[in-house]
Amino acid sequence: xxxxxxxxxxxxxxxxxxxxxxxxxxxxxxxxxxxxxxxxxxxxxxxxxxxxxxxxxxxxxxxxxxxxxxxxxxxxxxxxxxxxxxxxxxxxxxxxxxxxxxxxxxxxxxxxxxxxxxxxxxxxxxxxxxxxxxxxxxxxxxxxxxxxxxxxxxxxxxxxxxxxxxxxxxxxxxxxxxxxxxxxxxxxxxxxxxxxxxxxxxxxxxxxxxxxxxxxxxxxxxxxxxxxxxxxxxxxxxxxxxxxxxxxxxxxxxxxxxxxxxxxxxxxxxxxxxxxxxxxxxxxxxxxxxxxxxxxxxxxxxxxxxxxxxxxxxxxxxxxxxxxxxxxxxxxxxxxxxxxxxxxxxxxxxxxxxxxxxxxxxxxxxxxxxxxxxxxxxxxxxxxxxxxxxxxxxxxxxxxxxxxxxxxxxxxxxxxxxxxxxxxxxxxxxxxxxxxxxxxxxxxxxxxxxxxxxxxxxxxxxxxxxxxxxxxxxxxxxxxxxxxxxxxxxxxxxxxxxxxxxxxxxxxxxxxxxxxxxxxxxxxxxxxxxxxxxx
Numbered sequence: 001x002x003x004x005x006x007x008x009x010x011x012x013x014x015x016x017x018x019x020x021x022x023x024x025x026x027x028x029x030x031x032x033x034x035x036x037x038x039x040x041x042x043x044x045x046x047x048x049x050x051x052x053x054x055x056x057x058x059x060x061x062x063x064x065x066x067x068x069x070x071x072x073x074x075x076x077x078x079x080x081x082x083x084x085x086x087x088x089x090x091x092x093x094x095x096x097x098x099x100x101x102x103x104x105x106x107x108x109x110x111x112x113x114x115x116x117x118x119x120x121x122x123x124x125x126x127x128x129x130x131x132x133x134x135x136x137x138x139x140x141x142x143x144x145x146x147x148x149x150x151x152x153x154x155x156x157x158x159x160x161x162x163x164x165x166x167x168x169x170x171x172x173x174x175x176x177x178x179x180x181x182x183x184x185x186x187x188x189x190x191x192x193x194x195x196x197x198x199x200x201x202x203x204x205x206x207x208x209x210x211x212x213x214x215x216x217x218x219x220x221x222x223x224x225x226x227x228x229x230x231x232x233x234x235x236x237x238x239x240x241x242x243x244x245x246x247x248x249x250x251x252x253x254x255x256x257x258x259x260x261x262x263x264x265x266x267x268x269x270x271x272x273x274x275x276x277x278x279x280x281x282x283x284x285x286x287x288x289x290x291x292x293x294x295x296x297x298x299x300x301x302x303x304x305x306x307x308x309x310x311x312x313x314x315x316x317x318x319x320x321x322x323x324x325x326x327x328x329x330x331x332x333x334x335x336x337x338x339x340x341x342x343x344x345x346x347x348x349x350x351x352x353x354x355x356x357x358x359x360x361x362x363x364x365x366x367x368x369x370x371x372x373x374x375x376x377x378x379x380x381x382x383x384x385x386x387x388x389x390x391x392x393x394x395x396x397x398x399x400x401x402x403x404x405x406x407x408x409x410x411x412x413x414x415x416x417x418x419x420x421x422x423x424x425x426x427x428x429x430x431x432x433x434x435x436x437x438x439x440x441x442x443x444x445x446x447x448x449x450x451x452x453x454x455x456x457x458x459x460x461x462x463x464x465x466x467x468x469x470x471x472x473x474x475x476x477x478x479x480x481x482x483x484x485x486x487x488x489x490x491x492x493x494x495x496x497x498x499x500x501x502x503x504x505x506x507x508x509x510x511x512x513x514x515x516x517x518x519x520x521x522x523x524x525x526x527x528x529x530x531x532x533x534x535x
Contacts, residue, residue, distance in 0.1 A: 052513065052532045054236040057244040060528065061256045061265035063384060065249035067220035068419045072203035073193040074146060074153035077418050077452075078384075079269055080249055082190045083525045084217075087225040087245060088129060089193035089208030092120055092139065092172075093184060095436055095524060097517045101184055105134060105194045105209055106172075115179035115473070120187070122170040126232045128196050129213045136167030141198025143174075146191060149451075151203075155191035157443040157450030161470060180470040182437045189440070190525075211240035211529060220415065223247045241532035251384050251414045257506075260285060266511055266533070269521045271504040272387045273331035284509055289333050289502040292518035293345045293434020293441075296329075296386045296501050297337075298379060298396065301426040302494040303456040306372050310492055315366035316377075316407075319400045321358045322498045328395065329388040333504055337497035340489040341432060341441050342482070345500075345518065348438055348475070350483035353490065363403035376408035380421050384414035385429035386501070393429060396498075423454045430454065431501070433520050438482050442466050446489065455494030462488060510534055 065080030073089065076082040092106040103109075106120040126134045143165055146153040153159075163177040174183060193199075193208055206214045209232065212225035225245045233239050248265060250256040253272045259265045261282060271279060271287055280287035300307035300316070307313060322336040335343070338355050377400075381393040393409045400407035412421050412428075421428050435441040444450055447466060448458040462485060469481040489495065503521040507514055513531040517524035523531075 052237055052241050053535045054241050054532070055243050056241075056533050057246060058242040058267070058511075058528050058531070058533070059246045059248065059265040060522075061248050061250040061259045061268040062522075063249075063251050063253070063256060063268075063270045064418075065220050065251065066415050066418060068416060069219040070204045071206045071214075071217065072199070073191045073195070074151045074155070074203060076191060077154060077422070079521065079525070080220075080247070083522065084214075084223045084225075084247060085190065085193055085208075086210060086525050087212040087223070087247075087528065088206045088210040088214055089195070090210050091189065091192045091194065092187040094526075095185075095188050095517070095519045097515055097519075097523075099436065099518070101188065105139065106187075109184050111181070111183065112179075115181045115183070116176045118174045118176075118183050120172045120174075122172060123232060124170060126209055127230060128207050128209055129228060130196065130207050132196055134194065134209060136170055136172045138196055138198065139172040139194055140165055140167035141200060142192065142194050143172075143198075145198045145200055145203070152451055153191055154444070154452050155189045157445070157447045157452065158186045158189060158440055160443065160447060160449055161467065176470075178467050178471040179473070180439065181473065182439045182470070185436045186440050186443075188436065189444075212245055220249055222249065240529050242528065245528050253383065253387065260506055260508065263508070267505065267507040267522065267527055269505055270387045271506045273329065273333045273504060274388070276331065276333060276504050276506075279506060285506055286509060286514075287504065287506045288514065288516050289504045290516035290518050291334070291345065291500075291502050292520070293341075293343065293436075294432065294501045294503060294520075295337055295341060295343075295434065295497055296389070296392065296431050296499050297429070298393075298496040298498070299422075299428060299430050299455050300494040300496065301456040302492075303458070304426040306370070306377065307426060307494060309370045309372070311366045311370035312372055312377075313492075313494060313496075315363045315370060315403065315405055316400070317356055317496050318359045318363035318366065319403045319405055320396060320496060320498045321399045323358065324395060324399075325392055325498045329392045330499055330501060333502040335500050337499050338490060339493065339495060339497050340486045341434070341445065341495065341497065342438055342486055343500050345434070346438050346441075348479040348482050350479060350486060353483065353486055356490065358399070360399070360403045363400075363405065367403060367405050374406055376406050378408050378410050378427060380410045380412050380425050380428040382412045382414050382417045382421070382429070384417055385422075386431040387504075389429040392498075423452065436519060438485075439466065439470055442485060446493075457489070457493055457495075459488070459492075507531075 064078035069081045090104040093101045107123045109120045111118045146155045147159040164175045166173045211231040216224035256268045260268045397407045472478040510533045
């Protein structure tokens with residue numbers, strides 16, 4: 001059974017997909033209905049031993065941690081801090097593997113007919129890990145903190161469209177200047193962890209409504225958490241099965257893989273595609289990959305020379321050999337990109353936007369037209385930027401040289417990359433996990449006022465179209481607006497997006513109940529919450 005079919009059967013076994021949906025998805029993969037049902041029956045037998053088991057320790061080897069990390073949700077920008085954050089904290093809602101929303105701190109939500117007003121009902125009796133009860137006012141203050149430009153929150157962009165907010169008892173209400181049917185999805189953003197008093201007094205206190213409480217924390221090195229007996233979502237037999245969770249920061253891919261193979265950890269993220277197939281043959285572990293919205297990028301600040309010249313940006317875009325990068329860097333675990341952050345995983349994707357080809361002649365023409373003086377164009381990279389980032393930069397350099405573009409690579413240390421290079425230096429390697437809807441992706445990274453606008457893309461026309469799309473309830477018209485935005489980024493943006501990556505994780509075969517989630521790695525950073533170890 002291939003990886004995709006294994007993932008589908010696991011979703012059925014864990015209640016995330018119906019049998020009918022399974023047969024339909026299997027058919028899309030070329031599997032007959034008879035074979036699909038037979039496969040599902042076999043998987044059901046294999047899952048007979050799969051009743052959740054409470055107890056034990058779950059150890060994770062995770063890349064994407066630095067000594068500068070904090071537990072303030074506003075600052076989270078890489079896998080380790082937000083993975084740790086989900087140990088102890090939760091937003092109002094979360095994205096499940098089917099792409100729909102489940103309630104966390106909020107048990108229900110309802111919008112007005114024009115989608116301008118949304119009311120969230122907060123669960124009764126839910127408490128923070130310090131024992132205090134969660135109220136609508138805690139939610140309100142949390143949102144106010146992330147709406148405050150001084151907080152430098154990564155969620156600032158998606159909060160821009162909010163006109164007013166209020167709380168009364170166990171309800172929280174959001175009023176928008178322009179209607180937005182996607183507003184509940186925005187509340188799933190991992191920065192918007194609900195904290196006592198909004199986190200104003202001590203944003204890094206690690207007090208939230210999550211299933212675990214922190215007992216040890218050494219930034220960039222290690223974190224340990226123990227299960228809360230009073231977790232609101234149920235007993236240990238129902239969810240959050242482990243007694244203890246340990247996260248070890250392993251930025252080096254070789255060390256991370258060796259730790260899993262030797263049994264020092266039970267799960268790892270960012271399996272290098274070049275070894276994924278070989279690693280999957282090991283008898284004691286399984287490699288899981290799932291396609292989604294994640295993308296690996298070269299980002300240029302459009303307000304900084306020489307990248308303020310669109311001909312230079314186009315020269316770089318035409319000089320990227322996308323097929324080569326997907327083949328050699330992703331080893332097939334992904335697909336080519338088109339210099340915009342949206343792919344077919346988004347429901348309103350426009351498949352008619354022309355794919356930019358690898359064209360050295362056009363790269364030469366645009367480079368000459370740019371009038372660049374021939375000085376080195378420095379691209380900064382690091383192993384931790386994304387799996388294979390250093391090799392990807394080298395391949396990019398080779399194709400640029402063939403077009404006469406003087407690209408120079410500067411390798412940076414992993415520690416400090418996300419605080420001192422990304423969103424600071426004018427040209428570097430990076431990655432995005434994507435967002436559930438186009439509005440959120442654009443609002444987070446391309447809205448003029450977004451704190452995480454890492455290409456310095458600031459276009460009044462683009463901002464106006466984003467707001468227009470939010471208010472447009474006609475799906476066809478909304479898709480047309482998003483298409484114009486995508487074409488604008490493709491032609492003028494500072495994002496050079498050669499490939500969309502699969503999320504590739506690996507887990508020990510002792511770990512049961514794993515279900516891939518296309519919204520992010522490690523089951524959208526929830527492997528610790530929904531898996532257990534075989535008795």
